Amino acid sequence: MLQFLHICNLALLDEVSLDFEAGFTAVTGETGAGKSVLLGALSMLAGNRVDKTIIRGGAEECIVEASLHVAGNKQLAELLDELELPPCEDGVLILRRSLHRKRGGKVQINGALATVTALQQLGEEWIDFHGPGEPQKLFHEKNQLALLDIFAKNSTALEAYQADFDQWRGLWREMENLRTAERLSPEEAEFLQSQINAINEVDPSDESIEQLERDFKRLDNARELGQLSEQAGEGAREAAQAASRVLRAARELAEIDPEADALAGRLDALIIEAEDLSSEYEALASGGDFDPSEAESIAQRMQTWLQIRRKYGPTTEAVRAKRDDLVRKIGSQTNVEGQLIKLEHRAGELEKSLRKQADELRRRRLKGAKDLAAQARELLTKLGFKKADFSIEVETENKLSRHGHSGCRFVFSPNAGQPLMPLNKIASSGETARVMLALKAVLAKADATALLVFDEVDANVGGEIGAAVGRELAALAGDHQVFCVTHLPQVAALARQHFLVEKGQDDSTTTVTICRIDEDKQRRESELARMLGDRDSKSARDHARQLMASV
Structure with a gap:
């Protein structure tokens, strides 16, 4: 308001x-x-x-x-x-x-x-x-249909129909996308599959790639690793030998002075630790010596991974996503006809239901149109159209739309003998x-x-x-x-x-x-009298008061 x-x-x-x-x-x-x-x-x-x-x-x-x-x-x-x-x-x-x-x-x-x-x-x-000159909502047939549906209490039925119609239209769009989608040639499909196989072979999981990078780093540094490990092991052996020579003197000292016995024990433990270090460094040096076939496998797998990462990376997550995309792309090509058959069947079943709903909407619209037109004609007679005619034409359409398969048009004839015409064709603005x-x-x-x-x-x-x-x-x-x-x-x-x-x-x-x-009673009376013909006329004033009193 x-x-x-x-x-x-x-x-x-x-x-x-x-x-x-x-x-x-x-x-x-x-x-x-x-x-x-x-x-x-x-x-x-x-x-x-x-x-x-x-x-x-x-x-x-x-x-x-x-x-x-x-x-x-x-x-x-x-x-x-x-x-x-x-x-x-x-x-x-x-x-x-x-x-x-x-x-x-x-x-x-x-x-x-x-x-x-x-x-x-x-x-x-x-x-x-x-x-005159103003937009008229009821001139537009889509608004006429909307009002007829409300008059006929079609809101619930129409909402249910439109929900199914949107689903049905979505199925047809999906089918159209499948039909128009670019198909892969056998050679293209084979190439994509080879890419998938290459990615799977390298195993792009986070754990696998981390282990591969560690192994490759060790392989790349194997010679330096062996040399350094040998040097460290040799030094540990020499330290053990030197400590052994010192140990003989320490034990002789302990025989002379018992308080020196603890020192001899510590020196003995040092010799044992040095010998253990020497063994472990020797093992590390030997571990850096990869089997030739194993070394070749690690290098080849690393080279494949670097190529894949440059093409699809830079991360393992990106590579896995690309692999999944390639799998979907090939999969979508393998059963297009089967997918189309399933979608067409679903669309066909839904269309049968839609046509039944549309038939019911049309039936309700026909009844509502008859009742609405009868009430409108009765009121038009009161408004001065003694010989006027008003009707609502419900028309059936060939194809389904979001409002069903029927539309309507309000038509009117102001005088006897004149044809019924759409509202926007009425000449007189009054x-x-x-x-x-x-x-x-x-x-x-x-x-x-x-x-x-x-x-x-x-x-x-x-x-x-x-x-x-x-x-x-x-x-x-x-x-x-x-x-x-x-x-x-x-x-x-x-x-x-x-x-x-x-x-x-x-x-x-x-x-x-x-x-x-x-x-302002006097001012309104004066205005009504003016509208009646003469604000200074007693009869017009009397008539104006009568009109005001009749409300």
């Missing part, structure tokens, strides 16, 4: 701030007074295209701001999240759009900079215009607006749009028909906030809020003002 609107420097309007309530709001004023200013402001906030010529003469910038109560509107909240815009605080959506004469315009949504496209997407959720009013009234519960704006809905009607239009607008306002620009006092008198648009002129300037008059 629109709560607040601020307009600055739009067309002939200087500045105004307006508060709105729920229900039915009428906007009146003399022809040419500038009632379109209010509609223009709402159109800007709905994201529609505007020209810089709407900026008030002498001003550099036009600004329109609004706050809307949207608590509970799940779709709008999801859209804000999808657009990465701030959520509504306390259920209030804040919109601001400015148009500058010399610079680009600016859009803000809940305080964040946004695009006109984002504003337009949000506008589709909260406002719908019905009048007729169009009344058809929209009838459909909106019937679909009030189905259409979640918060604000409905009608312009020229009362064109070419008056008297009882005008009163009927007003009653339907008031009834529609039970489910929506309704704005109506009207020339009929019968319509304006039924509004909960009444705004008057007036134009003032002097020698140098022309200005437009908008003010609320329903709280």
Whole structure:
């Protein structure tokens, strides 16, 4: 629901701030007074295209701001999240759009900079215009089908169908990818397999490669390792021999002085340790002597690993990933026909189920179309179309789509003897607006749009028909906030809020003002009397009071 609107420097309007309530709001004023200013402001906030010529003469910038109560509107909240815009605080959506004469315009949504496209997407959720030159949601057959499905209570069945349809379409995409994928020649497959075999032969596990690198390093340093080990072993033997010569003197000393016996024991242990070191160095020297065939195997495996690492590396993990990719690539080539047969079977079974679901959707749509058209025709009669006809054509399509295999089209004939035509072919904007009013009234519960704006809905009607239009607008306002620009006092008198648009002129300037008059009984009576023909006429005044009293 629109709560607040601020307009600055739009067309002939200087500045105004307006508060709105729920229900039915009428906007009146003399022809040419500038009632379109209010509609223009709402159109800007709905994201529609505007020209810089709407900026008030002498001003550099036009600004329109609004706050809307949207608590509970799940779709709008999801859209804000999808657009990465701030959520509504306390259920209030804040919109601001400015148009500058010399610079680009600016859009803000809940305080964040946004695009006109984002504003337009949000506008589709909260406002719908019905009048000359304005976009009409119900003109588009996809929207007509959506409303018919809601009227026919098809939501659950349609969601189930669409989930299966998406799965079915995914199967066909998978089959197409298999059919168009590049096939390997026997030579290419053989080459890839040789690459896999080479990688497997070298065993690219972390442990295996670490051991290979250790072995290769030892092989590469085998000669130096043997020489150094021999030198160390020889030195240990010499140390043992020298210590043995010293040991004889130490034992003789111990016989003379018992306190020297411990020293002789330590020297004996030193000899044993030196002899052990000599043996171990000799073993290490002999261990560095690789068997020729073993040495050749290590060198060849290391060379293979270095080639593989340069080609697929640089890490063992990368090499293993490439091997797995090659395996998958060959595997995908080995049973393409078998995969296609399985996918075609699954798609065929799913298509049978989809056609049954689509048949049921069509049956429900046919029944819903009959009921909806009957209610719309009854209401159109009340709105002045005595000989009009309205129907909903449900058409069957050859192929399945995301909405089934049936679509619909709303058709209308305003006069007897004229053929039924699509809504967008209706010539008269007044007729169009009344058809929209009838459909909106019937679909009030189905259409979640918060604000409905009608312009020229009362064109070419008056008297009882005008009163009927007003009653339907008031009834529609039970489910929506309704704005109506009207020339009929019968319509304006039924509004909960009444705004008057007036134009003032002097020698140098022309200005437009908008003010609320329903709280001022005398002023509203005067305006209704003017609409009846003469605000100074007693009979017009009396009639105006009667209209106000009948609400």
